[in-house]
Amino acid sequence: xxxxxxxxxxxxxxxxxxxxxxxxxxxxxxxxxxxxxxxALIGDDLAAVAAEFNGGFATLHLIxxxxxxxxxxxxxxxxxxxxxxxxxxSVVLFPHTLETREWVPRLAAxxxxxxxxxxxxxxxxxxxxVVSKPVYGGGVTAQYVVxxxxxxxxxxxxxxxxxxxxATGAVNKIAAxxxxxxxxxxxxxxxxxxxxxxxLKDAKVIVSGGRGxxxxxxxxxxxxxxxxxxxxxxxxxxxxxxxxxxxxHQVGLSGxxxxxxxxxxxxxxxxxxxxxxxxxxxxxxxxxxxxxADMFTRANYGVVGDYKDVLPGFIERAKQLRG
Amino acid sequence: MNIIVTVKQVxxxxxxxxxxxxxxxxxxxxSPFGVPPVINGYDANALEEAIRLKEKHGGKITAxxxxxxSSRESLKYAVAMGADTAILINDxxxxxxxxxxxxxxxxxxxxxxxxxxxxxxxxxxxxxDGGQVLHWIAEALDLPTVVPVTKIxxxxxxxxxxxxxxxxxxxRIKVELPALLGVSSEINEARHPSVRGTMAAGRAMIAGxxxxxxxxxxxxxxxxxxxxxxxxxxxxxxxxxxxxxxxxGAALADKLHELGLI
Ligand SMILES: Cc1cc2nc3c(=O)[nH]c(=O)nc-3n(C[C@H](O)[C@H](O)[C@H](O)COP(=O)(O)OP(=O)(O)OC[C@H]3O[C@@H](n4cnc5c(N)ncnc54)[C@H](O)[C@@H]3O)c2cc1C
Ligand SMILES: Nc1ncnc2c1ncn2[C@@H]1O[C@H](COP(=O)(O)O)[C@@H](O)[C@H]1O
Numbered sequence: 001x002x003x004x005x006x007x008x009x010x011x012x013x014x015x016x017x018x019x020x021x022x023x024x025x026x027x028x029x030x031x032x033x034x035x036x037x038x039x040a041l042i043g044d045d046l047a048a049v050a051a052e053f054n055g056g057f058a059t060l061h062l063i064x065x066x067x068x069x070x071x072x073x074x075x076x077x078x079x080x081x082x083x084x085x086x087x088x089x090s091v092v093l094f095p096h097t098l099e100t101r102e103w104v105p106r107l108a109a110x111x112x113x114x115x116x117x118x119x120x121x122x123x124x125x126x127x128x129x130v131v132s133k134p135v136y137g138g139g140v141t142a143q144y145v146v147x148x149x150x151x152x153x154x155x156x157x158x159x160x161x162x163x164x165x166x167a168t169g170a171v172n173k174i175a176a177x178x179x180x181x182x183x184x185x186x187x188x189x190x191x192x193x194x195x196x197x198x199x200l201k202d203a204k205v206i207v208s209g210g211r212g213x214x215x216x217x218x219x220x221x222x223x224x225x226x227x228x229x230x231x232x233x234x235x236x237x238x239x240x241x242x243x244x245x246x247x248x249h250q251v252g253l254s255g256x257x258x259x260x261x262x263x264x265x266x267x268x269x270x271x272x273x274x275x276x277x278x279x280x281x282x283x284x285x286x287x288x289x290x291x292x293a294d295m296f297t298r299a300n301y302g303v304v305g306d307y308k309d310v311l312p313g314f315i316e317r318a319k320q321l322r323g
Numbered sequence: 324m325n326i327i328v329t330v331k332q333v334x335x336x337x338x339x340x341x342x343x344x345x346x347x348x349x350x351x352x353x354s355p356f357g358v359p360p361v362i363n364g365y366d367a368n369a370l371e372e373a374i375r376l377k378e379k380h381g382g383k384i385t386a387x388x389x390x391x392x393s394s395r396e397s398l399k400y401a402v403a404m405g406a407d408t409a410i411l412i413n414d415x416x417x418x419x420x421x422x423x424x425x426x427x428x429x430x431x432x433x434x435x436x437x438x439x440x441x442x443x444x445x446x447x448x449x450x451x452d453g454g455q456v457l458h459w460i461a462e463a464l465d466l467p468t469v470v471p472v473t474k475i476x477x478x479x480x481x482x483x484x485x486x487x488x489x490x491x492x493x494x495r496i497k498v499e500l501p502a503l504l505g506v507s508s509e510i511n512e513a514r515h516p517s518v519r520g521t522m523a524a525g526r527a528m529i530a531g532x533x534x535x536x537x538x539x540x541x542x543x544x545x546x547x548x549x550x551x552x553x554x555x556x557x558x559x560x561x562x563x564x565x566x567x568x569x570x571x572g573a574a575l576a577d578k579l580h581e582l583g584l585i
Contacts (some may be wrong), residue, residue, distance in 0.1 A: 310575070
């Protein structure tokens with residue numbers, strides 16, 4: 001077993017931006033371990049995506065099969081095992097997504113090997129793999145040594161800077177074998193209507209609302225602010241739990257990690273679990289009635305005030321400025 | 324339906340980072356004085372869902388926890404909420420185990436209990452933010468799993484229809500019992516114990532099992548915690564002045580425009 005194997009990810013038939021972040025994380029680790037770097041993609045039609053996944057791999061393994069989309073854990077695990085068999089790596093990296101959170105730990109248990117999820121730093125000490133990840137919601141960082149023949153790591157998105165352009169050596173196509181019907185069957189998928197076209201994860205500007213909005217009837221303040229500055233809509237967990245908006249909008253530890261240039265948090269107190277999702281945002285603005293709210297310790301700019309007064313003034317001026 | 328709910332006791336996740344302290348070997352956090360540990364939030368959601376299933380379909384709920392003696396408090400809380408029985412695995416060799424060790428110990432305990440129709444776990448524990456233990460349980464017991472579950476839509480004989488969260492909506496999934504589900508907070512709002520429940524919890528006998536009781540052999544850890552470090556946050560927001568809220572809002576827009584952000 002030698003080598004670092006990096007799994008990319010696809011969304012809607014395109015390469016997920018996190019994939020090239022994984023490649024960068026994997027390349028550094030492969031160099032430190034002095035082992036080769038290989039890549040892998042799982043999906044149903046990978047030709048175009050594979051061309052974009054140029055992370056400098058000695059070999060790129062493509063595991064293709066119609067049954068791999070939409071996602072099911074059983075098929076993903078079988079496909080990943082095929083790639084791991086082909087690459088025989090000592091370390092495998094995956095982007096930390098709602099999918100990998102489900103199937104990678106089951107894979108670890110099947111392979112009886114060490115796994116740490118949601119890592120933000122990876123280091124080699126000799127042949128030891130040492131990783132760091134936020135714990136206690138993000139207020140504390142834990143450092144772990146991962147052991148096992150094939151050490152598995154999921155990596156938080158938005159932590160490593162994506163870089164493309166390093167050519168792939170060889171492409172190895174593996175036809176995925178559809179696993180026998182199991183005890184879990186996908187019936188269908190229900191997609192939530194997205195409030196704006198931009199995916200939260202890739203949005204440059206995000207306006208996020210919290211419990212401080214007071215109720216779903218006030219949610220239009222957030223939508224209107226986002227619309228005025230061309231941003232995506234986010235929310236804190238209580239807002240999603242209470243069903244004011246769908247969970248797809250939730251930012252934070254158990255929601256999406258975002259990386260915008262501008263993040264405006266309205267009526268959000270700034271719990272560590274929320275801040276965990278915005279740590280890679282460039283400029284953070286807090287609008288909160290309570291000047292002692294923790295959100296102000298992460299924000300670059302703050303407005304202490306009632307959002308019902310602040311946002312209309314903001315929207316009006318922003319519209320003028322943007323012409 | 325016989326249901327086992329795994330319940331972990333954790334430091335209160337609402338402790339602000341500035342108040343978190345580490346023990347001398349840097350491997351555990353010490354809760355500030357007067358802030359008792361709590362039952363992991365997602366596990367409370369799992370227990371709530373178990374109680375709702377029992378109310379509809381009958382059966383029995385067993386709460387299982389691996390932890391030190393103080394974890395009895397969380398198991399009492401589970402009984403107060405509505406669990407019928409509670410079991411504590413409090414072997415010092417297991418308490419600081421990695422996910423594989425803890426998961427296999429919980430699986431061994433579930434076997435000793437005599438199995439069940441459904442294991443309900445939280446999607447993750449709020450102290451480790453691990454998200455793994457449930458999968459080690461499932462693999463050891465060869466159970467199908469779905470995570471994160473936001474709704475149990477239907478129960479038909481030995482089949483459940485559940486919703487699994489995806490990035491832009493949810494999947495509807497059929498799963499055959501016995502199965503293990505990792506529950507997310509969207510699924511319900513956990514109840515607070517009633518007075519009657521709290522009285523029952525006061526009388527409840529909580530069994531304490533050691534590794535030998537569940538036939539568990541020593542294991543070499545696959546993941547070793549080296550140290551914890553508290554993240555100090557230093558930024559202090561520059562406050563936007565203004566005589567009224569609307570004026571502050573306009574000044575904020577000016578500022579962000581000046582910075583080229585809007
Ligand atoms: C394991 C775990 C995972 C979690 N994951 C997440 C996650 O992914 N994302 C997440 O967000 N949370 C998460 N949480 C929950 C988190 O701990 C907090 O409970 C949550 O973020 C609080 O949401 P909030 O700030 O909207 O509400 P609150 O904490 O209730 O804050 C509301 C804020 O609004 C302000 N306010 C009130 N009225 C007004 C007004 N008129 N104008 C302006 N401001 C006003 C108040 O001053 C207050 O600061 C998680 C918790 C756990 C335990
Ligand atoms: N020590 C424990 N005792 C009981 N249940 C646990 C324990 N550790 C983890 N679990 C269960 O497994 C889930 C995931 O835990 P973790 O992998 O630590 O994030 C939790 O929500 C619990 O339901």
